[in-house]
Amino acid sequence: MKLWIAFWNILVKDMRTYYLKPPNISWGLIFPLAWTSMFFIKSGSGLESILTMLPGVVAVSILFGTTSLLAVTVTFEKKNRSFERLLLAPIPLEVLMLAKTSGAILFGVANAFVPVIMALFLADLSQVVWSAFVPAVFMIAVASTFLGLFIAVAVSEVFEAQTFSNFFRFPMIFLCGLFFPIEKLPVLLKPLSYVLPLTYGADVLHGAVHGGHAMPFSLDLSLLGAFCVGLFAMSLWNIKRKWIL
Amino acid sequence: MTDAIGVEGMRKCFAEVEAVSGISFSVRQGELFGFLGPNGAGKTTTINMLTGLARPNTGSIRIGGIDCTHRPRAAQHLIGVVPDESNLYPELTGFENLCFCAALHGLGKVERQGRARELLDNFGLAQALNRKFGGYSKGMKRKLTIAAGIIHKPEILFLDEPTTGIDVASARQLRQLIADLHRGGTTIFLTTHYIEEAERLCDRIAFIVSGRIVRIDTVEHLIQPIQEKHVVQITCANTLSDIEGNLSESFPELECKTIGQRVIRVEADEPVRVGPLVRFLEDHGVEVSEARRMRPSLEDIFVRITGIEADAMRKEKEKAGSGQ
Numbered sequence: 001m002k003l004w005i006a007f008w009n010i011l012v013k014d015m016r017t018y019y020l021k022p023p024n025i026s027w028g029l030i031f032p033l034a035w036t037s038m039f040f041i042k043s044g045s046g047l048e049s050i051l052t053m054l055p056g057v058v059a060v061s062i063l064f065g066t067t068s069l070l071a072v073t074v075t076f077e078k079k080n081r082s083f084e085r086l087l088l089a090p091i092p093l094e095v096l097m098l099a100k101t102s103g104a105i106l107f108g109v110a111n112a113f114v115p116v117i118m119a120l121f122l123a124d125l126s127q128v129v130w131s132a133f134v135p136a137v138f139m140i141a142v143a144s145t146f147l148g149l150f151i152a153v154a155v156s157e158v159f160e161a162q163t164f165s166n167f168f169r170f171p172m173i174f175l176c177g178l179f180f181p182i183e184k185l186p187v188l189l190k191p192l193s194y195v196l197p198l199t200y201g202a203d204v205l206h207g208a209v210h211g212g213h214a215m216p217f218s219l220d221l222s223l224l225g226a227f228c229v230g231l232f233a234m235s236l237w238n239i240k241r242k243w244i245l
Numbered sequence: 246m247t248d249a250i251g252v253e254g255m256r257k258c259f260a261e262v263e264a265v266s267g268i269s270f271s272v273r274q275g276e277l278f279g280f281l282g283p284n285g286a287g288k289t290t291t292i293n294m295l296t297g298l299a300r301p302n303t304g305s306i307r308i309g310g311i312d313c314t315h316r317p318r319a320a321q322h323l324i325g326v327v328p329d330e331s332n333l334y335p336e337l338t339g340f341e342n343l344c345f346c347a348a349l350h351g352l353g354k355v356e357r358q359g360r361a362r363e364l365l366d367n368f369g370l371a372q373a374l375n376r377k378f379g380g381y382s383k384g385m386k387r388k389l390t391i392a393a394g395i396i397h398k399p400e401i402l403f404l405d406e407p408t409t410g411i412d413v414a415s416a417r418q419l420r421q422l423i424a425d426l427h428r429g430g431t432t433i434f435l436t437t438h439y440i441e442e443a444e445r446l447c448d449r450i451a452f453i454v455s456g457r458i459v460r461i462d463t464v465e466h467l468i469q470p471i472q473e474k475h476v477v478q479i480t481c482a483n484t485l486s487d488i489e490g491n492l493s494e495s496f497p498e499l500e501c502k503t504i505g506q507r508v509i510r511v512e513a514d515e516p517v518r519v520g521p522l523v524r525f526l527e528d529h530g531v532e533v534s535e536a537r538r539m540r541p542s543l544e545d546i547f548v549r550i551t552g553i554e555a556d557a558m559r560k561e562k563e564k565a566g567s568g569q
Contacts (some may be wrong), residue, residue, distance in 0.1 A: 001349040002353075004349075005348050005351050005352070005353065006351060009345055009349070013334070013345055017334065017337070080332065081328065081332040082332045082334055084328065084332055085333070085346065085349070086349065087298060087318075087349065088298070089349035090318075090322040090329055090351075093274075110408070132334075145508075
């Protein structure tokens with residue numbers, strides 16, 4: 001059994017069926033654009049604020065892009081039973097779910113670079129440490145996708161997936177240091193920040209773009225990696241428990 | 246020779262409900278095995294456990310000699326599954342759907358495209374290969390779902406209610422396709438509520454009621470006890486009331502039973518004389534519209550063993566199907 005054939009075809013099918021559809025592409029473009037504009041106008045501090053906002057906008061774009069689409073696609077396929085066809089294929093569950101999530105990871109990475117391209121025209125990005133920025137984008141995309149997967153397998157309806165996603169997403173915007181420094185959060189909320197994966201991704205992005213990071217890159221990326229493994233393992237456990245009854 | 250499917254004491258509960266109650270059976274290689282029962286009897290739960298979509302609470306399952314008891318997905322390279330509802334991708338064309346299903350089983354591009362074209366041709370869908378699956382008729386959807394189930398040439402094929410809810414011509418074509426697959430050596434596990442379909446296609450049949458297998462045998466052995474019986478079915482134009490008792494009193498040699506409100510079924514060990522029966526009914530104000538000699542069928546055995554009217558079971562299933 002050539003597993004890569006199954007893996008590649010699941011990825012290509014999902015890209016064609018979901019991620020490369022015009023409404024989703026426009027979602028991927030409009031969303032980062034709206035966030036950038038919103039914070040840019042709100043800050044009122046001119047073009048110099050772009051570098052401080054960019055990490056937050058990049059992280060939010062990845063988070064919303066991946067979780068929205070994955071929660072819909074997996075829940076939708078489960079609902080109309082086409083996911084059963086995948087479960088009946090002679091593919092290890094781990095490989096199957098990696099194939100199912102790879103499309104969302106790529107979509108998240110592509111989303112991340114929309115605000116970066118926009119920023120290129122408005123600010124000087126020559127100081128950005130791309131060797132830290134690119135791995136951080138990738139790891140945030142993986143962690144957000146696996147968070148989307150965790151949500152998708154925990155619910156049975158598409159609308160539930162969206163509601164449940166927001167339960168995680170909106171607090172993360174404020175608690176993960178994307179736009180508001182964690183040090184300025186109330187003491188009671190600070191511990192919450194450190195149990196959310198985006199905190200570590202945002203720290204690397206801030207460090208890579210304008211040098212304002214709290215922890216070493218390697219520690220941030222390792223912790224992000226640990227979140228990825230944990231979320232993926234929990235999702236697989238949930239699938240085995242809830243979908244293979 | 247190893248059995249294609251071997252099940253021992255398989256049991257499945259959902260909360261307090263016991264869906265399958267410790268059933269045991271085996272399916273020989275190359276056999277077409279029918280699994281018959283009313284709605285909620287445990288047919289789909291059984292298929293789900295055999296195909297790895299559900300885990301039994303107790304008991305053992307062997308598929309193609311592989312012990313799948315603790316690893317429900319261990320034998321998936323050997324099996325093909327056609328679920329009771331078409332679950333292909335509506336936004337992909339028929340050709341793309343088949344190629345995708347072949348890819349899930351690791352077939353290379355040239356091989357899967359060739360196989361997809363061959364199956365579309367065999368199933369009379371060549372004209373619709375570039376049409377989206379969502380735009381197919383119900384019969385075409387069933388055919389493509391079956392094609393997707395056999396694209397990787399499985400040794401064992403599970404067919405869950407393959408002809409439910411489709412037109413007569415398509416159902417007939419599908420039965421022919423199933424018979425051809427069987428002749429080609431594929432082991433087939435077929436669940437259906439169409440008893441005449443099972444009688445026509447299957448080598449052996451199991452009757453399942455309330456999660457228990459009540460009888461397993463070959464079609465010949467099942468029918469044998471009633472083969473010598475003579476059956477007449479009388480259809481009446483008006484509604485019957487209390488006629489069954491009168492008939493039994495006047496014709497003690499006949500076994501009379503009313504089915505629904507307008508049908509009387511008469512069984513006897515000797516040939517039934519229809520004339521006196523019709524005259525008797527007309528004298529009692531019953532207007533006879535048809536009297537037909539029937540060949541005893543598997544349906545009679547099913548009703549006798551399970552106590553469930555086959556017609557009622559069929560209608561119930563079709564109602565459930567149309568409601569989906």
